[in-house]
Amino acid sequence: MNFIHFVVEQDLGSVESRCSFKELTTIGCGGEIECTYFPKDIPSLQKAYNYIKLHNLRYFVLGNGSNVLASDHFYPGIVICLKRLPYSYEKKENTIVVSAFYPTIHLAYDLAKEELGDLSFLGGIPGLLGGAVYNNSGAYQDNIANHIIEVKYIDTAGNIQTIPKELCAFGYRSSIFHYIEGIIIEVTLEIERIATKEKLDKRKKQRQLTQPLEAKSMGSIFKNNPLIPSWKIVDALHLRGFKIGDAAVSAKHTNFIINLGNATSNDILSLIHLIETRSRLELGIILSSEITIL
Ligand SMILES: Cc1cc2nc3c(=O)[nH]c(=O)nc-3n(C[C@H](O)[C@H](O)[C@H](O)COP(=O)(O)OP(=O)(O)OC[C@H]3O[C@@H](n4cnc5c(N)ncnc54)[C@H](O)[C@@H]3O)c2cc1C
Known part of the structure; x- marks a missing residue:
């Protein structure tokens, strides 16, 4: 090649x-x-x-x-x-400029050490900051869009562009980057002085109790709708622990699908399709997934 x-x-x-x-x-x-x-x-x-x-x-x-x-x-x-690229952040007056390759869990803890900003919701999201911007990742009623000032990305001609938050079209698990091609490289975030270490530790324990963090997964599979959380829908279909091949609905959190060892993508997709179909036919609820399927 x-x-x-x-x-x-x-x-x-x-x-x-x-x-x-x-x-x-x-x-x-x-x-x-x-x-x-x-x-x-x-x-x-x-x-x-x-x-x-x-x-x-x-x-x-x-x-x-x-x-x-x-x-x-x-x-x-x-x-x-992008995961081997070097990353860092630079503190300015009320902002920090962060590489999009910064692992978000590390970012939450590194900022907490300096009592900078409240990005504690990122403390259990195992991606890089660019991925969090792409999907407007969030948890605990917060999301990355709430903290963004502007985003830098490489456009299709290889040039660096800067777009302010207002033009990022952030929505629920969505952003402008679902519609334009480019590679996010840097994010400017608004910060205030705030202590968050305790909150992070508490949420870590909470996640360990409620999510199958010991298993291979992609986090939540389906977006929540405003009426009923997706885990309750999967539970109502009596699919807790249900398996196709080595892909299983987690017994700990029914909006997680886990790989028990040798699951294929086909197993996982079949399980996703089964849940979507049964939810539509039996409950009249249309589920949509929040993951990227390639
Ligand atoms: C245990 C677990 C818990 C999770 N909890 C949460 C949660 O609470 N909330 C939540 O929102 N998500 C959660 N997730 C999902 C996931 O961690 C987030 O969506 C994360 O932000 C994805 O980042 P990533 O770097 O892994 O992106 P990837 O998975 O590598 O990519 C995701 C998408 O973003 C695009 N992309 C990635 N980086 C860039 C870039 N720099 N420029 C342009 N496009 C890019 C990719 O092309 C792809 O379409 C969880 C996942 C796991 C496994």
Whole structure:
């Protein structure tokens, strides 16, 4: 693949040809990938992305893979994997400028150490900040959009663009990045001085009690509707613990599907479709998933 030669020649990072989505996602499912690209830094990512777009190559942007279910089939393209990129944050007066590659759990704890801002809702979300912006991740009635001032991303020409929060079209588990192509690289967040360590520790215990954190999963599968939380819908269908192959509805939290060991993406998808169909036919409720299915 010429892309591999380009990356090596220009020293833009590393490429691997034997990775699979199984290793790169928290659910541990999915097929092999033709080429996985790990950028060295942002200028390298700009050049590589520009090359990919100019040559019309198939690609997918992956953060920590905690919200992605990829097909079991071979992926004939490039996965741009952001999780080895360096990350940091810079404090300004009432804001912090944070790399989009910052793991969100670390960010919540690192800021709590300095008593900066209340991002405690991120304390149990195992993604990178860019992934949180993409989906407007949230918990405990808070979400990342509430804290954002602006977002920087690389556009399809390889240039860096800045968009203010008002143009990010944030919604429930959604943002403008569902509709435009680009790679989020930096996020400016509003902060105040606030102590959150205690809140983080309390929520960590709460998550450990209520979520199957010991198992491979993608977190919640279905978006909640305003009338009834999705876990109650799955429970009403008596699907707690129900299995297809090695994919199971978690007994601890029915909006989580877990991989018991050797689940395929097909097993997981079949379970998702079964829940969606039964919810529609038996309860008249249309569920929609919050994960990216590739
Ligand atoms: C145990 C567990 C608990 C969870 N709890 C929650 C929760 O409470 N609330 C919640 O909202 N989510 C939760 N999640 C889901 C998930 O962690 C979040 O959606 C997270 O923000 C995804 O980030 P990621 O880096 O893993 O993104 P990925 O899964 O790698 O990618 C998700 C999507 O974002 C896109 N994307 C990722 N990074 C970028 C980027 N830099 N630029 C452009 N596009 C990008 C990808 O192309 C993909 O479409 C949970 C998951 C697990 C496994």
